[in-house]
Amino acid sequence: GESVGLHLPTLSVQEGDNSIINCAYSNSASDYFIWYKQESGKGPQFIIDIRSNMDKRQGQRVTVLLNKTVKHLSLQIAATQPGDSAVYFCAEIPPFRDDKIIFGKGTRLHILP
Amino acid sequence: GAGVSQTPSNKVTEKGKYVELRCDPISGHTALYWYRQSLGQGPEFLIYFQGTGAADDSGLPNDRFFAVRPEGSVSTLKIQRTERGDSAVYLCASSLNGIPNTGELFFGEGSRLTVL
Structure with a gap:
């Protein structure tokens, strides 16, 4: 079915330090994945995306890794900042449903001083 | 404005009342989405517009929910006979051409609905 989940809340x-946020997805046919960031009181903000023909994609301080074999996605944030x-x-x-994005439950990232 | 604008930012209503939530997307964006977000959860898809038409309304939970976008710009989400379970943050997002060209949606800050 259509579901996206997170390992750690x-x-x-x-x-x-570097942060690694993990995600498991259930639909092996899905071919497009996205990471969003949501700050308190705001709407989600696009960070980075990756299509299934890639294993890795880098942005500014962020890297997304896709492991299709185990249906796992991760977001790496380098040199984590308070922001x-x-x-x-x-x-x-989801496959054949290219008109909507299915969100997982989310992971809260807390930065220690 | 530069971003997606949603009004009201907060709405408190009584059970059984009618509510309208407004979304003003980024100028020129043809695709518009409504999502609902409950506390501690990810956004849940409600409806998608491409231009004036609702291309996919499969996420609307029941017939008390309805949305329009008559001129292909501003959209209104309408909820009839509100129930306590409708309490959530209603998010609107727009994108230039929509999925699958890009998964980058531009979200507003949401309208927080509380049904007493």
Whole structure:
């Protein structure tokens, strides 16, 4: 079925360290995945996306890794900063349903000073 | 404005009342989406417009929910006979051409609906 889930609901990371947020998806036919960041009181904000023909994609301080074999997605944030505190959602676009994004439940990233 | 604008930002109503939530997307964006987000959950798809027409309304929970976008710009989400379970943040998003060209949706800050 259509579902996207997260391994950990809360992640605490020391400022300056790297953060890794994990996500499992269930539909092996999904071919497009996205990470969104949501700060308190705001709407989700696009971070980075990856299509299934890629294993890795890099942005500014962020890297998304896709392992299709085990249906696993991760977001790596380098040199975590206080402004990275937010809830992070992985999301997928189901096959044959290219008109909507299915969001997971989210992981809260907490930055320790 | 530069971003997606949603009004009201907060709405408190009584059970059984009618509510309208408004979304003003980014100018020129043809695709418009409504999502609902309950506390501690990810956004849940409600409806998608491409231009003036509702291309996919499969996420609307029941016939008390209805949305329109008569001129292909501003959209209104209408909820009749509100129930306590309708309490949530209603998010609107727009994108230039829609999925699957891009998964980058531009979200507003949401309208928080509380049904007493």
